[in-house]
Amino acid sequence: MFDPQRGFVDPLLSWYEQNGRHDLPWREPDRTPFEVLLAEIMxxxxxAEAVAGVFRPFAARYPTPAAAAAAPSDDIKGLVEPLGLVKRAAYVRQCAGQILSRHAGDVPREHSVLVDLHGVGEYTARSVLIHVHGLGVAAVDTNVRRLLSRFFDVTPEQSQIAVLADALAPSTRSSDFQHAMLDFAAEVCTADSPGCSSCPLRGPCATAEE
DNA sequence: AATCCGGGGTA
DNA sequence: TACCCAGGATT
Structure with missing residues (x-):
């Protein structure tokens, strides 16, 4: 019987320790909850490479929800422009304002409250819960969906993948596990030409390319 | 359920 | 040229 712990979670975490993108600025241990939220929106x-190029000055300019909420919208827009999807400048400003007015400037800790913030959906809310509060769940993005649907040979339907991802997430290392899935999918289990020949995972994967 | 947003990188 | 990228809001 296939053991997802031995065949997926453990080797994935080992791969991550050796090969993960540990230098990304929003992964630094002293990051604030608002910095995590800013990063996830960007x-x-x-x-990740594109965001890495602008994140430090961005976070330095808007270290708190109060700073972001008070900024002229064109000001934030200028920092988002090189990334595209410029409407995210409005996400940041409105979201910061809501955190100020509704939550006294503290990033919320509850899923239902987080998703009510402008620009915060299922993925971003879960990311905050995982990386800030250490909640033992997973966040499904395009990387996680591709990785899990391939490896477990299931349809990439969102709700099924989400249940599977939560079941796999370790209760004590959910942040590492989330980053491991993201990095592995971005660097090995890529959308086209996945590096199957060097894949350290062993299991029911039906994807086979040399 | 579809559509739109978007610049930058890659094949 | 076409497709992809740590999605979410809008219609």
Whole structure:
């Protein structure tokens, strides 16, 4: 019987320790909850490499929800422009304002409250819960969906993948596990030409390319 | 359920 | 040229 712990979670975490993108600025241990939220919004449909190029000045300019809420909208827009999807400048400003007015400037800790923030959906809310609060769940993005649907040979339907991802997420290392899935999917289990020949995972994967 | 947003990188 | 990228809002 296939053991997802031995065949997937453990080797994935081992791969991550050796090969993960540990230098990304929003993964630094002293990151604030608002910095995590800022990063996740900038990362929506945007490569980590692109966000890495602008994140430090962005976070330095808007260290708190109060700073972001008070900024002229064109000001934030200028920092988002090189990434595309410029409407995210409005996400950041409105979201920061809501955190100020509704939550006294503290990033919420509950899923139902997080998803009520402008620009915060299922993925971003879960990311905050995982990386800030250590909740033992997973966040399904395009990388996770591709990786899990391939490896477990199931349809990429969102709700099924979400259940599977939560079941796999370790209760004590959910942040590492989430980053491991993202990095592995971005660097090995890529959308086209996945590196199957060097894949350290062993299991029911039906994807086979040399 | 579809459509739109978007610049940058890659094949 | 066409497709992809740590999605979410809008219709």
């Amino acid at each position: 990362l929506q449909r945007t490569t």
